[in-house]
Amino acid sequence: MSLLWLARTLSTLPAGAHLIALACGLHDLTGREALRPEHATLLGICRSIPLEYPLLRCRVIDLEAASPDAAEVDPLAERILAEARSDAGAPVVAYRGPHRWVPAVEPIPLKPAQGAPALLRERGVYLITGGLGGVGLWLSDYLARTVRARLILTGRSAPTDEQRLRLTALEQAGAEVVTVRADVTDAAQMRAAAREALARFGALHGVIHAAGVAGGGLIERLSADALHAELAPKALGAMAIDEIARSFRPDFVLLCSSVTALSGGLARAGYAAANAFLDAFAQACARRPGPYTVSVNLDRWRNVGMAARAEARLLALGLDDVILDGMSPEEGQQAFHRVLGQTALPQVIVSARPLQGLPSDDEGAALARRLGAGNAAAAGNAAAAGDAAAAAGRDEPPRRAGATAVGAAERLSPEAVTAQVTAIWARAFGLDPIDPKKDFFELGGESLLALQILNRVRETFQVELSLRDFFERPTVAAVAQRIQAARGQAPASPEPALVALPRTARRLPAAGGPQAPARPSGEPDASKEPADPKEKRR
Ligand SMILES: NC(=O)c1ccc[n+]([C@@H]2O[C@H](COP(=O)([O-])OP(=O)(O)OC[C@H]3O[C@@H](n4cnc5c(N)ncnc54)[C@H](OP(=O)(O)O)[C@@H]3O)[C@@H](O)[C@H]2O)c1
Structure with a gap:
């Protein structure tokens, strides 16, 4: 939150300002630095800031250590200042020893497996968080048809009639399906869901983390509650799943991240932060023994789940011209087929467009221009x-x-x-x-x-x-x-x-909490603006 407040405040400076976020443990470059996935959330936020505040330059510098040796402090400060002064400075850099690293992406062909991919077992047992969501159901369909999977689909809500029809279709395709109501942010509920899988099917062979929420809104009014609503299912959910994975030892854990983690997004800073956490978390998992964990940065799935709802919102606003093409559900399934055919990569980016560098939020940029x-x-x-x-x-x-x-x-x-x-x-x-x-x-x-x-x-x-x-x-x-x-x-x-208060009245009322920013009367807390438009309908 402090970074968001800083961005809002610096954005009011007339000539634009330069915001440099210093952190450590964001990237695994040497194999020795301590990784801190929770720090990686600032990557998503810093990548989103320029889309909303074009005059504010924003960079992240990933340092080797939080507390450098005393002898290193002055040279490091000089280096950071030089970085700030340089027009060629990349939005994200990492310092390791004398070296300066800049993230880049490179296409690596992942060949599709013939038949079932290496990580899947015939009649395997797979738990999908957010399993009744758009992507969760398409992945279930893939697992049903590929290996006649036994599926545990979790979510907070009971299935709707429409979702029940999809579950019936899964069973017709060869799957066995159990739905379990469990909040992925609650480790105890997730442990209970995993135990249910074990009791029912005798094993747990894979976990797909597809639970997520998007829609927190513009940085200008992103509240702590709205930010938490986006971060919690991804970040706390990944940690709850990791705990299950350590005791149940599935063949893989697949985290559904988004390209927004890499591009940032207009009105999507919280969502970008949540997905950046997943990417860094998978990198950290690769360092230690345990199940193969991969974070998959998905591009938009056409007419599926949260992408479909975002599209509907743009259409309702008459902004159909900014909507980019995405993957068809079948292409999305193919991407999973390829990712599950290997075990070497902790992070895979799936882009619907050829990538020259990191993905960019083309739609957000078009939207920013348009609006x-x-x-x-x-x-x-x-x-x-x-x-x-x-x-x-x-x-x-x-x-x-x-x-x-x-x-x-x-x-x-x-x-x-x-x-x-x-x-x-x-x-x-x-x-x-x-x-x-x-x-x-x-x-x-x-x-x-x-x-x-x-x-x-x-x-x-x-x-x-x-x-x-x-x-x-x-x-x-x-x-x-x-x-x-x-x-x-x-x-x-x-x-x-703003009305000047008499000196005696300058203490904040206790109910607002010591850090609660004053809200103008009549403006509801952003937490009342549901982070997920679907929530509104419930
Ligand atoms: N759709 C796309 O084009 C796209 C693109 C890139 C990445 N992704 C990623 O893919 C994943 C799935 O997206 P989607 O489009 O399928 O979204 P979706 O249709 O909104 O499904 C998300 C599911 O997550 C569940 N969920 C949310 N919070 C939860 C919590 N605290 N505990 C348990 N379940 C929770 C929701 O069910 P309840 O509300 O009932 O809990 C919902 O069914 C997301 O992580 C998203 O970031 C999607």
């Missing part, structure tokens, strides 16, 4: 520099059908601005009329919708409002006032967002 996410963040910088006029004139976006564009110098009454803003909100939420007393969150708003609204404000009024200002008072009235102010047609803020 002006960078402008919305940069508007905060300009405002911090007292340069609202520069912010207002920065951008000349294309006009979109339906938006009544207003000339920059045209004078508008407050009522006319409010009417236009109300129309923008109504269109964004698909509600007409819209209740002007409800704020953005009460209406069910989330990160991308906020960017969408700011984008339409930009197109309509030729002004740039910052995300920070938007989230501070996310109402039609407040947005209308800010537009008037940015156009130089009204005072900046008739209702001040």
